[in-house]
Amino acid sequence: MxxxxxxxxxxxxxxxxxxxxxxxxxxxxxxxxxxxxxxxxxxxxxxxxxxxxxxxxxxxxxxxxxxxxxxxxxxxxxxxxxxxxxxxxxxxxxxxxxxxxxxxxxxxFVPGTPYRTSEELRELGAERTRAVVLSMIDTLVDLHAVDPASVGLADFGRPEGFMERQLRRWSKQLAASRSRDLPGIDELHARLAAALPESPEPTIVHGDYRLDNILVDTDDRITAVLDWEMSTLGDPLTDLALVVAYTSRELPADSGVSNVREAPGHPAIDELVARYAERSGRDVSALNWYVGFAFFKLAVILEGIHYRFSQGKTVGEDFDRIGEVVPTLVTGGLKHLAQD
Missing domain, CATH: 3.30.200.20 (Phosphorylase Kinase; domain 1)
Known part of the structure; x- marks a missing residue:
């Protein structure tokens, strides 16, 4: 056969x-x-x-x-x-x-559902949706609590100067995929570079932490965290900021990227941040800068996907609207920086 x-x-x-x-x-x-x-x-x-x-x-x-x-x-x-x-x-x-x-x-293969849309979460109901999303935050706290040296990852990254290198890296990635004018993205990069925060104690960071990178079983337990391609040792607030960015109203609900926040029972951003801060004991007062960076990073990632789509080099569905989301992400990043 x-x-x-x-x-x-x-x-x-x-x-x-x-x-x-x-x-x-x-x-x-x-x-x-x-x-x-x-x-x-x-x-x-x-x-x-x-x-x-x-x-x-x-x-x-x-x-x-x-x-x-x-x-x-x-x-x-x-x-x-x-x-x-x-x-x-x-x-x-x-x-x-x-x-x-x-x-x-x-x-x-690990069984479980990666909840990508509000429609999928609606089938769970408000109470179960709330529990799943809060478990996602608790699992993030667990990840950031792992001692890298104890699991053989002491050399998994270079935490010193992490955010400066991250900003430089994603700027280079943007240049490598840049094929059109993106108003505001250079301003966003410049404002981020001018206000780099002092990072807390480094941890293992996932790099793209969100609900649809997590598998949830029929008992609403998290069975696996997936998609570790951007993981490293670095600033844990970058992971929390990505959760905020994916939950933010600046990301269009019909963008094809994420609309889980629209599901009944999904906790508000303030509650997610407060839960992380309480359980981890970390200071999150500078989070707006990290959210601005998260939007910049997402804009660069999606621009790279748009570039591959324009070349006919993607596999799968729903790539045709990715390019439309990038300017919205730039606007969202600038808005969060303006809040500091």
Whole structure:
């Protein structure tokens, strides 16, 4: 029977590699589907008819420098196994791009729902939605409480000068994907650079922490935190600020990015921030700067996706409106900086 390969994944070559590196793991022909919802790395659900796995690889076509680091993602997920942070069990990392055309890794398939829309949350009802979102904040506190050295991640990043380097990095990423005029984005960058905060004690940071990067089971328990491609050691308030940005009214509800805040029962931003501050003991008084940075970072990420879409190098649906969201993110970033 012919094997149908999804874009970017040669199942025969994947099977041969798994047989060589993990003999006996696979018991039959592989089939796969692209997992919808990802905007950056490509994610596939793979099965041999008995077991299920997930394969992650970089996107097709234009890839930004330093982005889409498979080894980094694999390392942090493996390190967090056994902590209070739920992650999928890892299976294999392949750094040879000749196997399927890119570096990739394999992890176990973990059941659960990544809630991406308010419509999905409405089915839970207000009380359950509230509990799930608050559990997301509690899990973020758990992540930031992990001692990096205790899980072998003491050298996972360079916390000193973290925010300055982050701002510089995302400015370079913007330049690498810039193909059109984006009014206000240079002003946003300049205002961020002029008011860099002093970071608290560094922690493991996720880098793209949001509800649809989390799997929730039928008992409303978080079963796994996903998409660790931007994780590092750094300023924990960057993760909290991303939660705020994704929950903010500045992000259009019909943008195709996130509208979970519209669901009945979803806690307000002030409650989410207060819960994090109380449980973590961290000072969040400078959070508006971090939210401004979060909007800048999201604008750069989405501009990169828009650039790939304009080249016909994306896989999946709902990419056609991504470019329209970027100016709104710039406006949101400037608005939050003006509040300080």
């Amino acid at each position: 012919a094997v149908t390969n999804p874009p970017g994944l040669d199942l025969r070559r994947l099977r041969d590699h798994l047989d060589a590196e993990r003999p006996g793991l696979v018991s039959g022909d592989l089939s796969a589907d692209v997992i919808a919802g990802g905007r950056s790395n490509l994610t596939y659900a793979v099965t041999d008819g008995v077991r299920r796995w997930v394969v992650r690889r970089p996107p097709l076509g234009h890839v930004l420098p330093t982005a889409h680091d498979m080894a980094r993602e694999y390392r942090v997920i493996s390190a967090l196994a056994g902590t209070d942070v739920p992650v999928p069990p890892t299976v294999l990392l392949c750094e040879d791009p000749d196997v399927i055309g890119a570096r990739f890794y394999v992890m176990d």
